[in-house]
Amino acid sequence: MLTQHHSAAPLLGVMAKYWTPGRVKTRLGQTIGIEKSAQMHRLFCLHLAQTLGTTAWADAVNLVSADWQRQFVVAPDADCERFQRELPADWIVASQGDGDLGDRINRWFKSTATKGHRVLIGADCPLIDVTLIDQALRALDQQDVVLGPAQDGGYYLIGISGTNSSRIEQLTQSITWSTETVYQDTCRNAEHAGLSVATLPIKQDVDTIDELNALIIQLKRHVAPLDLNHPNTRLLAEMEAILS
Template sequence: MTEQGDPRGITLIVIAKEPVPGRVKTRLTPPYTSEQAALIAEAALADTLDAVAATTATRRVVALEGRPGAWLPRGFEVIAQRGAGLDERLANVFADVGGPAVLIGMDTPQVTPAMLADAGRRLSAGDAVYGPAADGGFWLLGLRDPDPRRLRGVPMSRPDTGARQLERLDGLRVATLGTLRDVDTAGDAVRVAAQAPGTRFAAAVRAGAR
């Protein structure tokens, strides 16, 4: 472990799904086609991985459902997701990687290296770090000492997911980050693209809207 407040020594995890048409971002269709939705998902994943790669994290991991593709940069370990529901898969990812670790998804391409570095610093100085999402879920979760019981059984993809997850962190020193919008719907995609106009994601959204 590094000095208190130093983000180095933190593992950064991206939990992701292979961007295959018809299997990712299905709520973007319509107005986008399945192929366009997959390209938008791939762009979001690539932007997210770029942000992770630009941090000082000692270890970078992709917890993947599917197979790696050309979107995977060098310097990342790839592990397979395990479990049925998302709560089990998240719990297993933290257990497989070990702590301290910060986990994000592939749905917030507006994330920056500075945001991730801040999460790492806060985790180094506490027990947990939590990033709330605008839809009531969370876009980031960090745990110093991952315990699967902190995640298993938390209802996912609901307006109260974030509140239920925070209940599981009771008794820990939790640092809360700013709220981000994750990309679930076409409306989300347009809003996030406007927030991060120079990203691959924004370019993919604009191309799909033509």
């Protein structure tokens, strides 16, 4: 059973860009077109908002998790209001601000320093669900940091325990972002800082046509065809509609 994990309310953040064509999923856009790749990014964001929202947690634990806080951490800042209008009511929007990815991760963790455990994910892995977030929270009850490694060498999730709010910069220093060593370098930084790390299962971000096709195959294998109300059934149908 999923449980609450910390005396202070935990916080989930999802980093995402607004879905302006040509500014999101550009590698995918090289094969399916920039309009369709932007639609795909929007679909992933709204799917995560549904599957990680209050209703999803209530279904999992038979309890509405009213004290759970959820944010989409959005870029560019000028599009935060438009982003907010498309989200369910249980999500709020915060701005990413300027700088490289490390700067923006640091800024979010610092701005939420009074919260309990904090977990930040990207919007490129739409199959992250409440079970995985629960696993991350459980890990933070025992370890300082939790990371979800991605197949490309980065990570799809980073979490900090409630007692390590001030130490996030130590994790993100001297990282060359968007390279295959991001996860390894982050683990190295944690070791040098004396921070213990828990690791989640490896997952694949969806940034290219090969990764998109792999996701479609995965969904077709594991989604019950008759379960029309399952979020992943709808995700598959909407992905195929965009590509048609």
